[in-house]
Amino acid sequence: MPDHRTEDSTRPRDGGAPAEDRAGEEQRLFGPSAITEYLEQVVAQLRDARGGEPSTSIPALAQADPERFGVVIATADGHVYEAGSTGDEFSIQSISKAFTYALALEDLGVEAVHDRIDVEPSGDAYNEISLQPGTGRPANPMINAGAIASTWLVPDSERELRRDRIRAAYSRCAGRDLSISPEVLEQESAAGDRNRALGYLLAAAGIIEGDPMQALEDYFAQCSILVTCRDLALMGATLANAGTNPLTGEEVFDPSTVSRVLSVMSSCGMYDDAGEWMVRVGLPAKSGVGGGIVAVLPGELAVATFSPPLDRHGNSVRGVLACERLSQDLDLHFTHTARVSRSTVRADYPIDQSPSLVRRNAEAEAVLEAHGKDAVVVELQGDLLFAGTEAAVRRVREVAVEASYVVVDLRRVDVIADYALPLLARTRAELHEAGRTVVVVATDEDLVGTFEGHPPLEIFPSRAAAIKWVEDRLLEEHGGPECTPARVNPAESELLSRLSPEDAAAVRARTAERTWSAGENILRAGQRFAGIHLVVSGDVSMSLRTPAGERVELQILGPGTSFGELALGSGRQRVTLSAITDVTARVLGPDALAALEQEDPPLALRLWQALARDGYERADQQWRDAAVHASATDW
Structure with a gap:
């Protein structure tokens, strides 16, 4: 019989195609697994070992x-x-x-x-x-x-x-x-x-x-x-x-x-x-x-x-x-094996089940809804010794059969064996040759220093940042310029587009233009209501501090979005807004809003109705996102 160099499994998973079909498709797309290649090297290196003779008993x-x-x-x-x-x-x-x-x-x-x-x-x-x-x-x-x-x-x-x-x-x-x-x-x-x-x-x-x-x-x-x-x-x-x-x-x-x-x-x-x-x-x-x-x-x-x-x-x-x-x-000696605890692959899910923190416009949301399953997050945890590494490599290859992007989240991994990252790096190279992109989430960049090759590995400190990067790539590939505009006229923003063109123009006429440099705070938590901000260009980060003092990013706002209006209810900002890039916005300040309510009550009422609809739709989206990915922990 000829030599056999394959990897295979015949147990179905999650009610999908039989595992042997998936394994065959993986090998057709990506070639042999990095683990199979390692075994081939072992066989090649030991084949010339001499000594001993076959048994002569029969x-x-x-x-x-x-x-x-x-x-x-x-x-x-x-x-x-x-x-x-x-x-x-x-x-x-x-x-x-x-x-x-x-x-x-x-x-x-x-x-x-x-x-x-x-x-x-x-x-x-x-x-x-x-x-x-x-x-x-x-x-x-x-x-x-x-x-x-x-x-x-x-x-x-x-x-x-x-x-x-x-x-x-x-x-x-x-x-x-x-x-x-x-x-x-x-x-x-x-x-x-x-x-x-x-x-x-x-x-x-x-x-x-x-x-x-x-x-x-x-x-x-x-x-x-x-x-x-x-x-x-x-x-x-x-x-x-x-x-x-x-x-x-x-x-x-x-x-x-x-x-x-x-x-x-x-x-x-x-x-x-x-x-x-x-x-x-x-x-x-x-x-x-x-x-x-x-x-x-x-x-x-x-x-x-x-x-x-x-x-x-x-x-x-x-x-x-x-x-x-x-x-x-492979650290297989019984004294070196992983702690018996939990599966190394904690979860895997397409990014449309756990989108980034970026508030997108309707055109972008439609593209991501249609193509969100083309990118999958694979969360790893525990010890990456051989069994864990094998499971991780196998799952990354499995999801890459259907997905063009794979986000590998390493933040919950405790122990990584010396051979684990080279095997993952080789898997990344195999997938790249087949037109797939693998990115990594890791808080310690030294953790992924073993990853080599071209293009350079994208490393992100949070799952949200990695998913945003992947979403941007999907929008570039499948959407038009309207999905990621560099500038948005305030009249075409999410908020004012809910009004008639005449009403939107009348509200815009009462705004003033403001600019902020990258890294500058725009609004601070605890600050009194400072107006409704309509982002014209640039990206804005919305964040808050936990009781322990840790900064948690809640959302990223781009051109066409608005912020500051939530303080209308409580009178004070609950979150901090800061410029990620240089930002330009049109601001309907407190005095301008009060003048609008006094001088044109019907228009003010229609603006309040637009604000209410916008707020309810945002809350509904956030609830649905939370329900779909309730098992996800902190970003």
Whole structure:
């Protein structure tokens, strides 16, 4: 089979298209994920590693191609990344021991199984002939003696023989129907005298009751089941997902069973190299003389490798190196993993569900309503270690299939691993090549210093500022000059456009022009009513101070908007208005408004009606925005 370099998932999300369709569309648009590219680099760099030979225990293993090498990561929620020879079948061999032990626990319970198989590390080779003095129990289920006992403990059912039940359990973990190789089975049986000796010793000790021959043949059969590296990763992901296959959603094993199996794999899964393995790699794992290794990070992922040449412990040489590399590069060691808390992807939503603070005119609002879903915010939180980074990269790619702009909000991220930002940076570069734009929200610009490439990364201190920038780009792309005018005649402003042209001209005639420089305060909180300000040009920030003294920006006002009128009710300003850029406005001052009310009461009434309608519509929009994105916290 040719090498496979893909990432895939088959679990639907949010009732949309099947996940495998989305993953295929992502790869078509953006190419392989940065995580897949990383695995390809690992395979390329370790492919020339030499040392060891394929197992000579049977001809099928001795004749294996020593150049075959594959690595797969499968996450606990069913996403798969793979590189190398991940579709080639090979016999599962001793990796089967962990899963048959799990099936025995499911069938008989912990106490019944423990009565016949202990869980202590033996320090012996996998095929050592040794039983505990006194009890006759094998030291653990990961050496051959314990594995034969596990197989014997799995009973036939009314419908299936033992070997068929075992194969079916493996198939449920892998998510596809696995088969037994007749050739490998015949060779295993022919070369199985040492295991037969173990079987008879177990029978003599009373661990196996009656003739052990059928259990031995079934043990040979389970070792002869054919799997791919991808199958192993999904079988491991089933353990990582507390016994539920993440692709099919089927519960194969109870979580308590998985807990015991992973514990035994931690101390015994790599035989007489188990101690060094846990120090260097730090993951519960199981190897097989067929060249496979599966390692599990509970709750997060599984790693599977395949390469036939073995070291003196019976473990794949390249597989051990690959697992060590991934553990070190991606902080997978159990002592380095993220705090168990919450999903890294806190939320994602199009910007039309949480617009910026900018008050737009009707033309701009219509464009943003039509194209707001072309930009999506992805909020991240917690620890960006491998599982969190993988989830973040995957979600950014998923939303970018439909959206042209992605805003990545990093402000709630607590811990960022050294490799996390390069993976996000590579994802940004992939999306940029496909015509997508990624911007970042971060309060610490040093946080994103790893992002490189062209164009320079846009970094914003707040989500509101980032969304405003994206909205402006959408208006440039899809709207006309009327959406973002540099100047607006007061008669055409939001407020005065509610009046007839004659009334608007009459009100404007009573205004005076004022200008402010960028950074200058226009109105201060607590100030008495200072008039209705009609913005002609420039941008104005509306803000207030929290009880703790923190400045919070509430809204950004541009040409055609108005401010100051809210103080008509209370008599004082509740917020501060300041010039972001140079600002020009026409101001209907307190004296001019009083004169209008005295000299032309009907026009004054119509102006008050326009003010009321404008205020109610603004309040209604703010309520709707708050209802749509009620889960959002401070900007």
